[in-house]
Amino acid sequence: MAIPPIVIATWPFGKEAVEQALPLLAKGKPALDAAIVGAQAVEDNPKVMSVGFGGIPNRIGTVSLDACVMDGKTMNCGAVAGVENIKHVASLARLVMEKTPHVLLVGEGAKWFALQNGFVLETLLTPESVAEWYKKRPKDLKMDGHDTVTVLALDQTGHLGGVCTTSGLSYKLPGRVGDSPIIGAGLYVDDEAGAAGATGTGEEIIRISGSHLIVELMRNGKSPQEACELAVKRVNQLAVRRGVHAAEVAFLALDRKGNYGAACSESSQFSFAVGQSGKIEMITAKKVSGGVG
Numbered sequence: 001m002a003i004p005p006i007v008i009a010t011w012p013f014g015k016e017a018v019e020q021a022l023p024l025l026a027k028g029k030p031a032l033d034a035a036i037v038g039a040q041a042v043e044d045n046p047k048v049m050s051v052g053f054g055g056i057p058n059r060i061g062t063v064s065l066d067a068c069v070m071d072g073k074t075m076n077c078g079a080v081a082g083v084e085n086i087k088h089v090a091s092l093a094r095l096v097m098e099k100t101p102h103v104l105l106v107g108e109g110a111k112w113f114a115l116q117n118g119f120v121l122e123t124l125l126t127p128e129s130v131a132e133w134y135k136k137r138p139k140d141l142k143m144d145g146h147d148t149v150t151v152l153a154l155d156q157t158g159h160l161g162g163v164c165t166t167s168g169l170s171y172k173l174p175g176r177v178g179d180s181p182i183i184g185a186g187l188y189v190d191d192e193a194g195a196a197g198a199t200g201t202g203e204e205i206i207r208i209s210g211s212h213l214i215v216e217l218m219r220n221g222k223s224p225q226e227a228c229e230l231a232v233k234r235v236n237q238l239a240v241r242r243g244v245h246a247a248e249v250a251f252l253a254l255d256r257k258g259n260y261g262a263a264c265s266e267s268s269q270f271s272f273a274v275g276q277s278g279k280i281e282m283i284t285a286k287k288v289s290g291g292v293g
């Protein structure tokens with residue numbers, strides 16, 4: 001019997017991703033295909049100023065994109081980081097997975113690989129993103145707004161797939177790469193345990209291998225909700241240990257039975273879109289304070 005498919009995606013703009021992915025899953029398409037189509041809709045939307053086309057540039061005015069994909073059935077994965085002038089970096093990450101023996105290509109190499117494979121150079125700047133960049137340009141090394149689209153899907157055959165794509169922190173230092181293209185940090189998908197993804201301050205998510213941590217917690221019997229909450233606690237705990245303010249992070253997770261969960265730091269307001277049985281709803285994630293995990 002076909003398994004009821006489900007797709008979840010980060011932030012209010014995740015609704016757009018879910019709207020695209022859910023009908024594909026209903027038609028029997030594989031989880032990863034549907035998740036990439038969903039993520040690409042957000043990459044294409046210039047109004048989303050933290051993903052793809054129209055993303056706020058880095059400190060020197062360049063839009064630099066990061067993305068990764070992972071297939072839960074095969075554990076195949078691919079990623080690109082620091083890519084300029086290529087719009088669909090989630091698809092590019094998939095090509096790295098499918099056409100190379102590597103997992104991660106960066107910068108000029110990733111761009112060269114894209115051009116070899118039919119991608120075209122495009123400006124990722126829009127009048128709005130340039131205006132925003134000028135307006136809020138910080139005087140010091142402060143980095144500002146962010147938000148990544150992470151899409152997790154379960155298809156009718158019971159396989160999981162995930163995608164994470166972002167322009168990263170606005171005003172980031174040139175060359176800075178966050179968690180989003182790092183397998184295990186921004187995304188991790190294993191049919192045998194579950195799928196997890198992240199958004200928020202990438203450095204703190206990398207420090208705890210956030211998505212991998214959540215998947216391993218699910219492997220050991222935690223529900224997606226419990227696992228996400230524990231990951232936020234781990235971030236909080238580390239902040240206490242390091243004597244810094246707890247960073248804003250948010251996690252979401254999905255298992256092979258279609259159970260899902262999400263959690264975020266106390267200081268965040270994180271919502272995510274859930275699509276199943278032809279319906280899409282927005283859910284506000286539970287805020288988690290306190291440490292351990």
Ligand code: ASP
Pocket residue numbers: 145146147148166167168169177178179180198199200201202203
């Ligand atoms: N995690 C992204 C990064 O650090 C930003 C975000 O999702 O808010 O680049």
